[in-house]
Amino acid sequence: MTFFIASLIQMMTYCLSIPILMKRRIGVGLFLIMLAGSQTIGMALFPLMGAMSSLVILVFLIGCLYYMSRQWLLSITVAVIPMILSIVSDYVINLFALQVFNLSTADIQGGYLLVAAVVGIMLLTFALSYLGRYLFGTMRDHEPFFRRYGVLLTAMVVITLLIFYLNIWIGQQQGYSNENIRANSILFLFYFILLMGVCFILIRVMMKETNLQNKQVQYERLTEYTENLEQLYMDMQKFRHDYINILLTMSEYIRSGDVERLERYFNERIMPISQGMQSNNYKLGALYNVKLQELKGILSSKLIKAQELKIDAVIEVVEPIEQVSMDSVQLCRCLGILLDNAIEEAVQCDKPSVRVAIIKREQSVMIAVTNSCRSNMPELYKIFERGFSTKGNNRGLGLSNLKEIVAKSENATLDTQIMNGEFIQLLEVYDASATKSRMTG
Amino acid sequence: MLEVFICEDDPEQRKQITKYVSDYIMMENLDMKIVVSTDKSEDIIGYLRNNHVTGLYFLDVDIKEDKSGIALGAEIRQYDNQGAIVFVTTHSELTYLTFTYKVEAMDYITKDKFTDIQKRITDCIDTANERYLMNKHRNRKMFQTKSGDKMISVDYSDILFFETSSQLHKIILHATNRQVEFYGKLKDVLEMDSRFYRCHNSYVVNKDNIVEVDMSKREIRMTNGQICYASSRFLKGLKDIVQHTNG
Numbered sequence: 001m002t003f004f005i006a007s008l009i010q011m012m013t014y015c016l017s018i019p020i021l022m023k024r025r026i027g028v029g030l031f032l033i034m035l036a037g038s039q040t041i042g043m044a045l046f047p048l049m050g051a052m053s054s055l056v057i058l059v060f061l062i063g064c065l066y067y068m069s070r071q072w073l074l075s076i077t078v079a080v081i082p083m084i085l086s087i088v089s090d091y092v093i094n095l096f097a098l099q100v101f102n103l104s105t106a107d108i109q110g111g112y113l114l115v116a117a118v119v120g121i122m123l124l125t126f127a128l129s130y131l132g133r134y135l136f137g138t139m140r141d142h143e144p145f146f147r148r149y150g151v152l153l154t155a156m157v158v159i160t161l162l163i164f165y166l167n168i169w170i171g172q173q174q175g176y177s178n179e180n181i182r183a184n185s186i187l188f189l190f191y192f193i194l195l196m197g198v199c200f201i202l203i204r205v206m207m208k209e210t211n212l213q214n215k216q217v218q219y220e221r222l223t224e225y226t227e228n229l230e231q232l233y234m235d236m237q238k239f240r241h242d243y244i245n246i247l248l249t250m251s252e253y254i255r256s257g258d259v260e261r262l263e264r265y266f267n268e269r270i271m272p273i274s275q276g277m278q279s280n281n282y283k284l285g286a287l288y289n290v291k292l293q294e295l296k297g298i299l300s301s302k303l304i305k306a307q308e309l310k311i312d313a314v315i316e317v318v319e320p321i322e323q324v325s326m327d328s329v330q331l332c333r334c335l336g337i338l339l340d341n342a343i344e345e346a347v348q349c350d351k352p353s354v355r356v357a358i359i360k361r362e363q364s365v366m367i368a369v370t371n372s373c374r375s376n377m378p379e380l381y382k383i384f385e386r387g388f389s390t391k392g393n394n395r396g397l398g399l400s401n402l403k404e405i406v407a408k409s410e411n412a413t414l415d416t417q418i419m420n421g422e423f424i425q426l427l428e429v430y431d432a433s434a435t436k437s438r439m440t441g
Numbered sequence: 442m443l444e445v446f447i448c449e450d451d452p453e454q455r456k457q458i459t460k461y462v463s464d465y466i467m468m469e470n471l472d473m474k475i476v477v478s479t480d481k482s483e484d485i486i487g488y489l490r491n492n493h494v495t496g497l498y499f500l501d502v503d504i505k506e507d508k509s510g511i512a513l514g515a516e517i518r519q520y521d522n523q524g525a526i527v528f529v530t531t532h533s534e535l536t537y538l539t540f541t542y543k544v545e546a547m548d549y550i551t552k553d554k555f556t557d558i559q560k561r562i563t564d565c566i567d568t569a570n571e572r573y574l575m576n577k578h579r580n581r582k583m584f585q586t587k588s589g590d591k592m593i594s595v596d597y598s599d600i601l602f603f604e605t606s607s608q609l610h611k612i613i614l615h616a617t618n619r620q621v622e623f624y625g626k627l628k629d630v631l632e633m634d635s636r637f638y639r640c641h642n643s644y645v646v647n648k649d650n651i652v653e654v655d656m657s658k659r660e661i662r663m664t665n666g667q668i669c670y671a672s673s674r675f676l677k678g679l680k681d682i683v684q685h686t687n688g
Binding site for chain 1: 620
């Protein structure tokens, strides 16, 4: 009976650490299945295989997680880490018992001591899981990082687990002597700390690199914007140069009362200039009101790209935008997807147009992106499906990624609609201070 | 009665707009009246402060005051959230979306020689009147919910289903040609109309738009081909509904 309870607590440790690490709820149903399944396996196999039965449980848990997330690497990593953590905690507790209470492993094989030990292991594992979640969470926020090093990370944790079990197995052969436990504990602890250290440093380096890359991209975008402004300035200079001459000519016509030639001159020479004033360069003027450099960078670069594709691209920012309550990397990713998507679709229309507006509202900032779309647009829900794209395979990550980012952020909502031949996307980011009141609204 | 407000600082143009509006009201014998025609925004706000109205507002964007016509529009919204706002402007090109989403303006009229202003004004009057009458005889064809500053309204017949997001309190409404997120509880949504049915812990489906239910896969196919999910607990009730509507 004690064994049953101890085992159950241990399985609970695994099953509860998993959602802690993943930073998301896994649902009561799945949790119960995982718990019941691992408990059954544990009860059946432990008498036969001893500690090795955990490996079978591990395979089962990985299966469950894969069923839920459909991602192999993630399921393996997330299932293996709690095991490692609980082994480390196990040995730490054992070592503690040995050193402080002078209880050997044989003493805590049964009775309330076993339960107490297992509860201790559980608490320690949870604590470590929260620590792990912090590391893991930072990593998952940097998705490109996880994509690149996910395999490495998974291999690392799996190998760690194997090494641990190899040691345990050797210990088992030798009958768990106190010396053995002590040696193993120190070894595991040391190894574990080393591993954490390496991970931590790796993450720091990676994050620095990503930041640097982002900065580089931003810099390039701003350079482009500056060039655009310079072009504009040159145009103005040219106009200034011309306009004295224009005035002189006109005053000459007026003085001589030659209305007919004045009119011709006006229509042929001056009207074209005023039309030039409405040319593409001037349509980006409103970017002046965007006070966030990153945002300005991505907006200008995408809109210039759109104009190069002969799309009528316009931006409206009536009030200065100083703050958007969203992580700027995520915000730029969202905007990038929105604009790329709009441009891709608009290019295929007869009268391509893309319109962007950043609007300050009472409790939020709204980013509106609209574009002309073909009359035979596919159904909206299909566009959001992962892997869907109007341009063949492997390209359709855009909108599904966008939806994911927005779903994760707690103060942003997305509104997508097709109306009167226009594809409209509204991303609304609520101010941090309004987060509470919006619920009651 | 729909009350009409005009704010335009050019006296010539104000006279013109006022004339167009009053002529049309008289000609069509509409249930409307011009109550304020002014060049000062304060006149309109003052009237709104003292009277509870549903209005139709023609606002010049570049009034010669500290605040722009858009800011005036936003202020009007605080008193009259049903009213129809129409902007009259010289530079429509650069602020169209802002009109629409900042103050939920109904329309805008460009002041240039290419636009038939009279025609545009009468169009706006018609639209505003239609909307006003529809709202008055509330036949509840629209699902409406407020999320922050934003009013979301969708035709009931367009709604396919609601789904909870992974973020707490966030709901995604799936409609034909629209997907929109708002803050709320699925339970409250369920109570808003009898067409809605709770088919899953995280889904509420519009019964009218179900095409078929796959009992073994627990999937509901909607009119546009989209799939909504059901859980075994709620599947039985769904079966009764579908058989009922088919039979």
